[in-house]
Amino acid sequence: MKSDSFDFTAALQKALADPQIGGNFRGALDGLRGKRLALFNDAEELASLRATGKALKARVLSRLPELLTQLEANCEKNGIRVHWAETTEQANRIVLSILRECGADMVVKGKSMVSEEMGLNRFLEQNGVEPVETDLGEFIIQLAVEPPSHITAPALHKNKLQVAEIFHRCVPGAPYTENVEELNAIARTTLREKFRTAKAGLSGVNFAIAETGTLVLVENEGNGRMCTHVPPVHIALMGLEKVVEKLDDLPPLMRLLTGSATGQLLSTYVNAITSPRAEGELDGPREVHLVILDNGRSTMFADPELSGALRCLRCGACLNNCPVYVRVGGHAYGSVYPGPIGAVITPQLEGIDNKGDLAGASSLCGACEEVCPVKIPLAGHLRRIRAEGQAAPGEGCVRGAGAKRSLVERLAWTAWAYTETHPRLREYLLRAAALMGDKLPEVGPLKTWTAARTAPRVAPKSLRQRVREEGIRHE
Amino acid sequence: MNHPALSGPVRFFGTCLADAVFPDAGMAAMRILDHLGCSVVYPLEQGCCGQPAYNSGFPEQARTVAMQQVRAFRGEGPIVVPSGSCAGMLKFHYPRLFADHPQYFEVAAFSERVVEYFDFLVNVLDARFEDKGPPVRVTWHSSCHALRETGSTQAAKALLGKLCNVELVELSREFECCGFGGTFSVKRPEVSAAMARDKVEDIRATGAQVVLTADCGCLMNITGTARKLGYDITGMHLAEFIWGRINEK
Numbered sequence: 001m002k003s004d005s006f007d008f009t010a011a012l013q014k015a016l017a018d019p020q021i022g023g024n025f026r027g028a029l030d031g032l033r034g035k036r037l038a039l040f041n042d043a044e045e046l047a048s049l050r051a052t053g054k055a056l057k058a059r060v061l062s063r064l065p066e067l068l069t070q071l072e073a074n075c076e077k078n079g080i081r082v083h084w085a086e087t088t089e090q091a092n093r094i095v096l097s098i099l100r101e102c103g104a105d106m107v108v109k110g111k112s113m114v115s116e117e118m119g120l121n122r123f124l125e126q127n128g129v130e131p132v133e134t135d136l137g138e139f140i141i142q143l144a145v146e147p148p149s150h151i152t153a154p155a156l157h158k159n160k161l162q163v164a165e166i167f168h169r170c171v172p173g174a175p176y177t178e179n180v181e182e183l184n185a186i187a188r189t190t191l192r193e194k195f196r197t198a199k200a201g202l203s204g205v206n207f208a209i210a211e212t213g214t215l216v217l218v219e220n221e222g223n224g225r226m227c228t229h230v231p232p233v234h235i236a237l238m239g240l241e242k243v244v245e246k247l248d249d250l251p252p253l254m255r256l257l258t259g260s261a262t263g264q265l266l267s268t269y270v271n272a273i274t275s276p277r278a279e280g281e282l283d284g285p286r287e288v289h290l291v292i293l294d295n296g297r298s299t300m301f302a303d304p305e306l307s308g309a310l311r312c313l314r315c316g317a318c319l320n321n322c323p324v325y326v327r328v329g330g331h332a333y334g335s336v337y338p339g340p341i342g343a344v345i346t347p348q349l350e351g352i353d354n355k356g357d358l359a360g361a362s363s364l365c366g367a368c369e370e371v372c373p374v375k376i377p378l379a380g381h382l383r384r385i386r387a388e389g390q391a392a393p394g395e396g397c398v399r400g401a402g403a404k405r406s407l408v409e410r411l412a413w414t415a416w417a418y419t420e421t422h423p424r425l426r427e428y429l430l431r432a433a434a435l436m437g438d439k440l441p442e443v444g445p446l447k448t449w450t451a452a453r454t455a456p457r458v459a460p461k462s463l464r465q466r467v468r469e470e471g472i473r474h475e
Numbered sequence: 476m477n478h479p480a481l482s483g484p485v486r487f488f489g490t491c492l493a494d495a496v497f498p499d500a501g502m503a504a505m506r507i508l509d510h511l512g513c514s515v516v517y518p519l520e521q522g523c524c525g526q527p528a529y530n531s532g533f534p535e536q537a538r539t540v541a542m543q544q545v546r547a548f549r550g551e552g553p554i555v556v557p558s559g560s561c562a563g564m565l566k567f568h569y570p571r572l573f574a575d576h577p578q579y580f581e582v583a584a585f586s587e588r589v590v591e592y593f594d595f596l597v598n599v600l601d602a603r604f605e606d607k608g609p610p611v612r613v614t615w616h617s618s619c620h621a622l623r624e625t626g627s628t629q630a631a632k633a634l635l636g637k638l639c640n641v642e643l644v645e646l647s648r649e650f651e652c653c654g655f656g657g658t659f660s661v662k663r664p665e666v667s668a669a670m671a672r673d674k675v676e677d678i679r680a681t682g683a684q685v686v687l688t689a690d691c692g693c694l695m696n697i698t699g700t701a702r703k704l705g706y707d708i709t710g711m712h713l714a715e716f717i718w719g720r721i722n723e724k
Contacts, residue, residue, distance in 0.1 A: 012665050323652045327669050360663055363656025363670070364530055365619035380571070386532030404532075413528050417536040420491075420522040421543045430495055445661040452668035453699030456496050463489045463498040467517045472505055473484070474517045 006334045008357040015328035021157060025329050028156050032320045035263025036371070053256045054375040056249045057311035060241075064301060067210040067243045068292065074213025078275040080288045088118040091293045095120060095202070095235055098289050099129055102233045104199035108191075110217070110224035111135040112204030113151060113314060114237040114293055116336045117349070120202075131202075132194045134223040139187055143170040149330030151316040151337065152261045157329050191223065201227035201285070205238035206313075207253060208290070211246045215290065217271040218257060220264075225271055234285040236273070240292050241301075241310040253313065256373035260317040296349040296399065303397050309344050309381055311374040318368035318378060324361050333358060340368035344381040351400035352389050359385035427464055434458040484514040486548055488556040488565065488589075491523035492691035493712075500691060500712035504557045504592055507718055511600050520547035525572075526564040527657045534572060541569055542578065545585045553599070554585070557592035557714055558690045559621025559628070560657075565589040567624055591627035592714065593689055597634055606638040607723035613716075614644050614683035616674070616697060618690035619652050631689050631713055638720055644681040648673075655696035671700040678708060685709045687716050 015021050040046040060067060072082045085091035091114075099107060107124065109115065109131055121131040121142070133142040137155035141148060144166050148154030155163070160178060167186050168176040174186045195201075203224055207216040215236050217224050228234045244253065258264040277284035301307050319325045319339030330338035335346040335355055343358040359382045362368075368378040388396045389404030396402055419426050433440060438457065442450055449455065467474050485508055493501035508515045521544055529537035544565065548554050556562035566589040573582040596602040615635065617628040635643055654660065654670025661667075674697060678686050686708060688694050698710035 009665070012663070016665055016669050323654070323670055324663075324666050327666060360659070361666070363619070363652045363654060363659040363667070365652035365656065366623040367619070367650065367652065370623055383530055383532070386530070387534055388532075390532040409531075410533070413531070413533045413536040416528065417539040420525075420540045423520050423522060426522060433495075445658075448661040448664045449699075450703075451664060452671065452703060453696065454702040456695050456699060458495050459498045461498060463494040463501040464517075464519060466498050466502055467489075467505075467519070470502065472502075472517050473515060474519050 006354065006357075008332075008334065008361070011332045011334055012328055012361075015332040020159075021329045022327060024157050024159050025326050028153065029320045029326050032153075032262060036260060036317060036320070037263075039259045039263045039265065049252060049256060050373055050375055052252045053313075053373050054311065056244065056253060057313075057374050060244055061301065061307055061310055064240070064243070067245060068240060070210040071208055071213060071243050072292075074210065075290055076213075078213045079278075080213060080215070080273075080275060080290050083289060083291045084294075085291055086294045088293065088295050091118050091237070091291055091295075092120055092123040094291050095237075096124065096127055096129070098233065098235055099124075099200055102199050102287070104129065104231075104233070106130040106132060106194070106198055107200045107202050107235075108132050108134050108194050108198040108227045108231065109138070110201070110203035110219065110227040111138055111154070112202065112237050113148075113336065114204055114239055115202065116148060117239075117295065118237075118293070120237075132191070132198070134191050134194070134227055135219075136184070136187055136221060136223075139191065140166060143167070147331065147336070149338065150319060151314050151339075151341075153316070157331065191226075195226040195230050198231045200233040200235060201229075201231040202235045202237065203228050205236050205242050205290075206257065207250060208238055208243045209245075209247055209250070210243050213274060214247070215271075215273040215288075216250065217273070218254065218267045218269070219271070220262075220268040222269055225269055228271060228273060229284050232285055233287045233289070234273070234276075235289045235291065237291050237293065240294055240297050241312070257313045257315050260313070260315040260371065260373040299397075299399065300345070300348055305384060306344075306348065306381060306398070308376050309341065309348075311376055312341055312345070313373060314341075315373060317371040317373065321367045321371045323363070323365065323367065328361075333361070340378045340382070341376070344376075344378055344385065347385050347389075347400070348398055351403070352385065352398055353400035353403035356385065356389045356400060356404050359389065423464075427462060430458060430462050434460050434462075483552040484516040485552060485595075486550070486554045487515055487517050488521060488524075488544070488548070488554055488561065489517065490556065490558045490561045490691060492695065493557065494522075496695060497691045497712060497715075500557065500694075500715045503712070503718035504714035507596070507602075507714060507721075508555070510721065511596070511602055513600070518547040522547075524561040524564040526560065526568070529564070529568060529572060530656075531658050531662075538572055538576070541572060541582070545569075545578070545582055548585060548588075552588065553590050553595065554588045555590055555592050555595045557712065558692070559591055559618045559625045560690050560692060562589055562591040562627070563620040563624030591621065591625040591630075591689075593631040593634060594625060594627040597630035602634065603637060604634075604717060604721050606640050606720050608638075608640055608720040609723070610640045610642070611685065612642045612644060612681075612683045613685045613687050614646055614678055614681040615649070616646065616653060616678070616686055616688040616693055617649055618688060618693045621689055622650070627689070634717070635687070635713065638717070641720070644683050646677050646681060648677050653693045653696050655692045657692065660696060668700070671696055672704070675701045675704060675706060675708065679706060685711055685716065687711055687713045689713050
């Protein structure tokens with residue numbers, strides 16, 4: 001999925017024309033929505049929890065450089081080796097060199113959105129290392145050679161029958177079965193052998209605790225623990241915003257993360273990794289590496305408004321509740337992070353020139369903000385990205401600012417503002433439109449509007465006229 | 476919402492869509508206020524709230540139009556707005572739009588006075604009506620901003636609940652946007668149309684004779700889509716509906 005060939009309109013049309021996308025997403029997301037609502041059924045408690053979550057993450061951002069330094073020092077003290085990567089290219093190279101050092105030609109991977117952001121799998125394949133996705137959803141889409149379509153549920157777009165077909169086609173010796181337990185068993189058998197023989201495992205990080213140098217991983221399948229504890233080398237990848245101050249900050253943040261994502265009070269597994277295997281310990285990796293990725297995040301951090309998006313916990317609740325995402329699915333966004341949060345961060349990570357159109361994929365209905373556990377003002381951020389797209393040369397802070405600047409649109413809005421500040425002219429134009437009745441020429445926005453709706457009829461007499469004529473007090 | 480004290484006249488912000496397309500809704504809203512004993516004033520210099528430009532990435536033009544409204548509504552006392560979307564813009568987004576501008580305090584003082592129409596009716600005027608109409612089954616579409624910004628949906632529904640011959644059947648996906656979103660409907664027409672179609676189907680499923688709302692934007696989107704699909708769905712602004720119920724012969 002190359003960014004320079006990205007045609008958002010075509011992608012949306014294709015997605016909307018596919019009945020399977022509508023069906024699979026709506027069904028699955030209704031389930032996730034329902035579970036979240038059932039868990040957070042006390043509005044007051046939820047409000048205070050969200051306020052806490054926002055405050056904790058905002059405080060992290062207020063001292064981000066300092067906390068990252070503290071995290072590095074404490075990790076190193078614990079024996080975790082810390083690597084910094086400014087670009088995804090650097091991060092890929094760091095991972096590859098660690099793998100080469102330990103002689104790994106295969107790596108088992110737990111779920112990591114940062115690795116998707118890096119395009120790590122393709123990079124490793126090109127360099128002779130086999131990446132094996134072990135999260136069930138990631139395993140399915142790796143077989144299908146597709147990117148994830150959701151932040152927490154990567155294979156959300158596939159139903160049971162599609163999974164049955166993929167397993168039968170792609171897993172050597174797998175029989176065709178629609179039985180979910182048998183499908184699970186096929187994945188388990190295949191993956192156990194990989195876990196047993198891999199020389200290195202890779203994971204993401206949900207929270208990295210600066211105070212203790214601890215990496216916290218949340219998962220439901222146990223595969224994450226297999227990746228981080230069975231092979232002799234563990235590589236953890238994180239975006240630099242994942243740092244939190246203290247161990248005490250974890251309970252509210254965890255509750256918000258799992259509750260918002262899947263409606264769970266707590267996930268099945270919570271891994272807290274503080275060091276490689278110590279003297280006398282019977283298991284765990286001999287080496288633990290932490291790769292901290294920037295990739296445009298420090299630019300977001302520098303902007304007092306847009307840095308709000310760095311509070312994101314990657315729970316996916318904004319996706320689950322977005323009326324656009326639910327209809328078009330994740331692939332239509334043509335980027336690693338889809339939905340409202342994707343539309344906010346992707347144009348910042350990949351540039352407005354490449355992905356600025358994503359910011360238009362919202363009616364600004366506010367459903368995303370309503371559920372965001374850390375109260376990111378997503379609609380406000382989308383509006384800001386739209387304005388950045390229209391920025392004048394020399395203005396704007398986001399990469400590719402001004403790339404969507406259109407003279408026609410600018411002139412249209414300026415003319416509109418002129419009309420709106422001249423009420424008599426406005427009234428005259430309305431009267432003219434009313435006289436045309438249904439003979440208004442269907443061009444521009446009206447033409448687009450009438451593709452799916454009948455044209456609105458301008459009233460024979462405007463409200464302003466009637467106010468004057470029917471004796472309403474005016475001034 | 477904070478409720479401005481009721482002293483002197485109530486100024487009415489008609490919204491640009493009521494002005495151009497749904498003047499009956501605007502007139503009904505003002506007549507109801509009059510009926511409830513308010514002195515209503517309609518400032519003639521008013522126009523659009525500026526939201527379309529604001530949401531499209533043109534804050535400069537939005538500010539120009541916003542200042543026009545701030546000037547048109549000079550004075551004191553409440554400014555009532557029969558639209559959750561425009562009320563949200565005037566009340567919550569104007570101060571943001573002017574956060575770093577010298578006009579900030581003038582704008583913020585204006586925003587303080589803004590109140591959504593049904594919120595005003597219920598929570599300031601404690602309105603009650605005698606329902607003279609025949610039994611009818613209706614459904615209610617909440618605009619996203621009435622639901623999530625002004626929080627005025629509850630007031631509108633409470634008022635509807637007081638009309639004794641009106642049966643309200645709730646939409647199964649009331650929380651979901653109808654797909655209008657101002658310029659969104661023409662900038663992302665494919666997605667917008669899909670959302671509008673689903674909303675219309677949801678409305679049909681209730682078996683209601685009328686769909687009511689407190690936002691002319693949603694009303695235009697929903698009824699326009701229904702007509703295009705060939706469905707006979709009557710849509711009405713709640714103010715116009717209530718005015719009809721009070722005056723039924």
